[in-house]
Each structure stands twice: as C-alpha cells, then as structure tokens.
Amino acid sequence: GENVEQHPSTLSVQEGDSAVIKCTYSDSASNYFPWYKQELGKRPQLIIDIRSNVGEKKDQRIAVTLNKTAKHFSLHITETQPEDSAVYFCAASSTGTASKLTFGTGTRLQVTL
C-alpha cells in the first residue's frame, strides 16, 4: 500500500518568513495530493490540493508543488502569520470509488512574533 513520509515534524519560523513542508510517497499510481491544516482540538481542514497532471498550484500565500518523477510534493507558505500556527498534514491517494487517503504524520508549525 501507499506510504507517505512528511518532514519536518516540527517547524518554527518568524512572522513574515516562509515555511516549507515536504512529503514523499511510495505508490506511483497516486494522483491526488491534498494538504490539511489542523488547529488544536479541531477538525483537519482542507487548505489546498493538487492533481498529478499539474506541477504547481497557488492560492494566495499558499502553494503546493509536485514532482511525480521523484514522488515528492511540498507545501509552501509565504509571509507567515501567527494564525498559520497549526499542524499540517499531507496526504496521497490513487482515486477510486472510495478515495482512501494515506496521511503523513504531520508537521507542527509555530509562527513566532
């Protein structure tokens, strides 16, 4: 089955700096890669996703890049703000009738003033 590795496990940046979180996946059939943000005690929220026919996608301060050859994808947050502090999860899926996402282990991002 699919295996998703995520790094780093914790990340501390100063407000205004950029943050990058990286994930690798093992199943070359995977073709959908979402990112979720989870604040303490809350549900994970989908923030951005990318499909394998696209190399990069951007939404305001958030961008995701995908390298299918190397089987890795990354989340980039620019101009970080304190409200970006949360745990971020990457995931991968080979789409089917029931989309079974395999999640990474999460990155705890702390944005300091």
Place this chain on the structure above:
Amino acid sequence: SQTIHQWPATLVQPVGSPLSLECTVEGTSNPNLYWYRQAAGRGLQLLFYSVGIGQISSEVPQNLSASRPQDRQFILSSKKLLLSDSGFYLCAWTRRDRGEKLFFGSGTQLSVL
C-alpha cells in the same frame, strides 16, 4: 450545502464498557463515509470506509466495528473498550462522483480509563 454532524464531542469511558459514536451527513446523497482515528500528537489512521448502506471495509484489525444502517449515517462501535482505544475519532465524507475532497466532522475525543 453539505454538513457533517458527529457526536458526542467528548467521551470518558471505563475499560470494558461499550462504545457507540454516530455521524450523519446532510445535503448530499450516496456519500462515501469514513472513520479515522488520531492518537495524541500523531497522524490520521483510516479505520473503516463505506461506499453504501451495509457496505463496510475495514483497514486495520482492531477492537472496533462500523455499521451504515442508512445512506447518510455511519456508526462506530465497540463491545468492550481497551485503553488503547483512546484517541480523537473523526468521521469524514466524500462525494461519490468527486471522491477525493475529504471533509471531516468535528471529532470525538475518547478517553478510556
């Protein structure tokens, strides 16, 4: 719009007691439904998924079971809870035709003592 309801929000149960967590989805029909578990400070582990009434697939052998008695209702159960069953349980759904975007319920924090 679609909404997902999950209850209770918190639950403290003694070892050996039964468990029933319920989840319902509104505003859509024939959803794919999922139960995930998140141990403290850990990632998201898929426990069960369902593509239709009475159709349950188990991802991990364990002390838990799931049932789908109605199209938009998903129930997680146990006959006898173990200490290791403690965690944050999340129900989730995807649309049948666009199965990738996964949306989570608000979660149940279960503590088995």
